[in-house]
Amino acid sequence: MTWTPRSKLTTVAQVVGAAILLSLAIWALYCWIYATIPKDEQSPHNDQPMLHDQHKAMNLDVNAIILDPAARALAQIQVTPVERRQAEKKVRLYGTVDYNEALVQHIHVWVPGRVERLHVNFTGAEVFAGDPIAEFYSPQLITAQQELIQFSEAVAKLEGQSNSILLQQTVNNLEATRTKLRLWGITETQIDSIEQSKKVQSIMTIHAPVGGIVINKHINEGHYVKEDTTIYTIADLSKLWIRFQAYENDLIWLREGQPITYTTKARPGKTLRGIIDFIDPFMNTQTRTTTVRVNADNSSGNLQPGMYVTGIVSAEAHSVDGAIPLVIPESAPLITGTRAVVYVQDPDVPGVYSLREIVLGPKAGDFYVVYDGLREGELIVTHGNFKIDSSAQISGKPSMMSPEGGKKPMTGHQH
Numbered sequence: 001m002t003w004t005p006r007s008k009l010t011t012v013a014q015v016v017g018a019a020i021l022l023s024l025a026i027w028a029l030y031c032w033i034y035a036t037i038p039k040d041e042q043s044p045h046n047d048q049p050m051l052h053d054q055h056k057a058m059n060l061d062v063n064a065i066i067l068d069p070a071a072r073a074l075a076q077i078q079v080t081p082v083e084r085r086q087a088e089k090k091v092r093l094y095g096t097v098d099y100n101e102a103l104v105q106h107i108h109v110w111v112p113g114r115v116e117r118l119h120v121n122f123t124g125a126e127v128f129a130g131d132p133i134a135e136f137y138s139p140q141l142i143t144a145q146q147e148l149i150q151f152s153e154a155v156a157k158l159e160g161q162s163n164s165i166l167l168q169q170t171v172n173n174l175e176a177t178r179t180k181l182r183l184w185g186i187t188e189t190q191i192d193s194i195e196q197s198k199k200v201q202s203i204m205t206i207h208a209p210v211g212g213i214v215i216n217k218h219i220n221e222g223h224y225v226k227e228d229t230t231i232y233t234i235a236d237l238s239k240l241w242i243r244f245q246a247y248e249n250d251l252i253w254l255r256e257g258q259p260i261t262y263t264t265k266a267r268p269g270k271t272l273r274g275i276i277d278f279i280d281p282f283m284n285t286q287t288r289t290t291t292v293r294v295n296a297d298n299s300s301g302n303l304q305p306g307m308y309v310t311g312i313v314s315a316e317a318h319s320v321d322g323a324i325p326l327v328i329p330e331s332a333p334l335i336t337g338t339r340a341v342v343y344v345q346d347p348d349v350p351g352v353y354s355l356r357e358i359v360l361g362p363k364a365g366d367f368y369v370v371y372d373g374l375r376e377g378e379l380i381v382t383h384g385n386f387k388i389d390s391s392a393q394i395s396g397k398p399s400m401m402s403p404e405g406g407k408k409p410m411t412g413h414q415h
Helices: 004-035 048-057 068-077 139-158 162-183 189-197 247-253 385-395
Strands: 078-083 088-099 103-109 113-118 132-137 203-207 212-217 229-235 239-247 260-264 273-280 289-297 307-314 326-329 338-345 352-365 367-372 378-383
Touching: 088 247, 088 289, 088 352, 103 132, 103 352, 113 139, 132 229, 139 162, 139 189, 162 189, 239 247, 247 289, 247 352, 326 378, 338 385, 352 385, 378 385
Parallel strands: none
Antiparallel strands: 078 378, 088 239, 088 307, 103 229, 113 132, 132 203, 212 229, 239 289, 260 273, 260 307, 273 289, 326 367, 338 352, 338 378, 352 367
């Protein structure tokens, strides 16, 4: 492409035009900043003594920012009184349905032997208390049955004799044998049947001591087992636990005995209710969460262990002493990494704003709880506070980022 004088002139004009526009933009920005600076601070000379005298005469804080009506309108300053009110927050928690540990039972064999047959041969099966669950062979059980029959017959013979001491010893031995069989899982009905029939059962039936759902089958038919081997793990699913995970910043809103509503994807549109029963005193250092447990009534069978659950807790904030807290709108505080400040309007002199460092509590919806630094009824800036803080920085006064203030920047021509 060949460049002509006209095209060169066009390019130069574009460059010059862009430079002019940039200069105008910079000048406009400078004018805006200059307009927001209080009139008594716009002198090109060192006016700190004059400002100090003005603040002193008005009985104001020397670090206060003064804005005339025009500057306040330009900065769109808005103020709101500090008030006491109930601040509510809805805490959302996520968790899973789990077994109630208090209702999980392990069914054992209490004597060595061999499992001949399992009546419940899969997980998920429902078992009722007293149901037969396994057929079991054990030499020790056979020996105990023989002792039971012998002592039972001996008691029957001695009852008609006068030797009461021998009778009592035999009765004690009979009762000890009965107790041993009961401890080995043999029911009272089975014991009575052995005594009456006088026959030893080589294969004994083990019955479920509790009812519930089989959540784990630990052995198979034909297995040899030792004493205290677990056959099944059974859980009562009529009452379950829901384990929610709460982050550190949510713990301040949670307490035991607090109502909670929750939902599951498996039951859309159905809201369930419960009570926070326990808050784990330990925190998971990997997830930075604490377990919040809720007891759930599952008599309807709507919940299943492993389901995901979403819970909502409506909590109210309180002051340190437990009273109704002081709150301010969330737009009022200017927050850095280590501190929070607000600008407080002078109650007697319009347009005078002083920086105040405060101690914030938790955030509740559109408000912050204030623990210290403000009093009820004080007027704080909720809109335009960043512009006031910019004026403070330009004036070298304490500000959000400079707690001690700094040197005032040079303005105008210096002679």
